[in-house]
Structure formats: structure tokens, C-alpha cells
Amino acid sequence: MADRLTQLQEAADELANQFIACFYYLERRHDLEPFGPNDKIPDLKPEQPKEVDSLPPDVFQAGMVELARDLILKEQQIEYLISNLPGLDNSEREQEQLIRDLEEELKVAEAQRLEAVKEKQEVLAKLNQVLRGIRRH
């Protein structure tokens, strides 16, 4: 999974794509309604590709509503991602301090771990000895 910043960037790009998709939809699927008396709908020959592929008004309307809702959703998603950016409350100095602290703790933990491993090996050797001793009887 990508990190949150990349997710956010991708979400922004998707928003741009949605803008274009909306335009495409409006341009291609509108109902050829003339605005004024001077507007004319050009008569196309049947073999010419249609510039506008009209949808029935209710379907067109529903499509617009859906696209608008998607836009809002995407924007909400972006805002959500922004609010969840990692470490918004940490300043650089705090981060550096935290990193140093963690480094120290890691060293301590590693030492403890090595100690435990050593102990484990000792016990293992002892156990081995005992088991072998039992077998020999």
C-alpha cells in the first residue's frame, strides 16, 4: 500500500480526472436544448458520427447527480486523507528527538535480546546434556 502522501496525490489526480469525465458527460450527453431563438441544431447525415448522443432527460439528470456526488465524495476523501497525514502535530525538532530516543531504546532492547539469546543457549546446552545423560543410563 502506498503511503498516505501518495494516496493523497493520487486522489488529487483522480479528482482532476473526474472533472474531465464530468465535462465529457455534459458535452456528449446533453439534450440539445436551444438557448435562444438563434440557436439551431445542425442536421446531421445519418452516416456522420453524432457529436451529441443525447440521453433521456431523467437519465441525464440522474447521471449528473451521480457525477456531482462522486465529486463531493472525492473531495471529502481528500480532506479525510489530509486530516490523517502522519505527524501533523510533530515539529521537526520533536521528530529528531524522538528518533534519537528510539535509537537509544533500540540499543537497550537489542542488548537485552542478545542476553536472552545467550541465556537460551546456555539452558539449551544444559537440557541437552541432561537428556543425553538420561539416554545413556
Added chain:
Amino acid sequence: MDSQDDSARVTALFPDPPQFWKAFTPANLSRFETLKQEYADQHGLGRNTVVRVPNLPEDLLYLQSPPEPEDQKWRLFSEPLSLKDELQDLEAAGIQRLAPPTLLDANKDGKHGDRAFELKKIAKSLLLNFLELVGLMGHNPSLGEQKVQDIKTLFLNFHHILNEYRPHQAREQLIELMQDQLDAKRAETAAIRAVVDKAKRALEGLGSMEIPGGGEEGEAMKVDEAGEGDGKKDGEGMEKVEVEKETWIRADEQFS
């Protein structure tokens, strides 16, 4: 026909390597190594830390890489590059900056909450501008282009602020990784300790059981240390077998 093909083939030959490949003779290489070693010794440096040896004889010049460009800039495939890999300023890229430039300040104590706020503002502006654009296209399409430019500026600013945030996020991720590592280490240590304790208890259990046998364990260990147990204990009678049986039963109980 054949001759034509041949000439075409000749013109398509792979270009010659640069002339300086001839400088890489074994003799030159060893001379260069000696010079490098001398230089390292003179300056008290490790052999591998010497990057460039100054004042090389002319015929050895090709044996080391050229110095860094003085102005820290060079071109690669007609793309300008610089030594310092910096995020290009919005202004340098010819884009209007929307967020206040104070955000940029390398203020170490600065919180990034403002940045999130700016991002949210831009996100909202994007929606609003798109709405305006659709409206404009309905009423006066000639103004649409300007609006598209606005939206472009908004998007670029959005990305720019995000990219400025990257170093911060990288540090944040490092912290997360270290924390994970720490947790994993502690968990491992705890698991090992738990097993060790269990094994110790089992050993103690075995030890206390073997007391009736009278130093069985010690004896067994001596045999162990002596090398291959060659069955010299075989003759020690049946009671050993009994003890052994009991021990095994107890051991099974312990480990089940």
C-alpha cells in the same frame, strides 16, 4: 543488392567507444593505484576514502572520474540537473503561489497543522472553481480558459505543498519503523525469556526427581564429557532401568 545491404550495415554499426578506453592498460592502472596509495598515505586517509587524486600525469587523467561541476549544475539529455536535489520553487516554475510563503520557512518548531489547513482550503477551492467553470462554460465559454488555468494553478499548488511535506513524512515513517522494530525486539526477548523459564523449571523438576537415584545427573554428565558413552554402565544392574523408566515418565509429564 548485396553490396547495398552491406553498406547499410556498415553505416548502422555501433559507434566506437570513446578514445580514452586506450588509457586503461594494466600498466597505467597499476601506476594509478600506486599514486592513489601514495596520496592516501601522504594525507593520512584510508585508501577507499580517496575519491580524486589531484595533479595526475596527463596520460592517467582518464583513470579517475572528472571533478564535480563547479557551479553544481550540469545537463543530462538536455535536462538541467543540479548536485543538490531540491524541490523546485513554485515561483521558479512560473506558477502563482497560493499558500502564504511562511509555510516554507525551515522553522524547526513549526507545526504542520497549517499545511493541512492550506491543503483543505485548496481542495475546497478546486470544487468551487470547477463549479464556476461549468457555469462559465454554460454562459460564456470564452472565459472558460482562464478558469481552467485557475484550476491548474490550484492543482499544482496542491501537489507542491504535498511534496514539501515529503521530508517530514519520511522522518515520520522512520519513527514508525523504529517503533515497530523496538516492539518486535521486545516481543522476541519476552518470548525467549518465557521459553527459557519454562525449560529451567523443567530442568529443576528433572533434577529434583533424580535425587533418589543419587547424583544420576552428575554421573551422566561425566560420562558425557568423557566422550562416547561406551556402555560401561550396562552392568550396573536393573535398578537403573527402573529409575530411567520413572524419569522418562516424569519427563513426559513435564513436556506434555
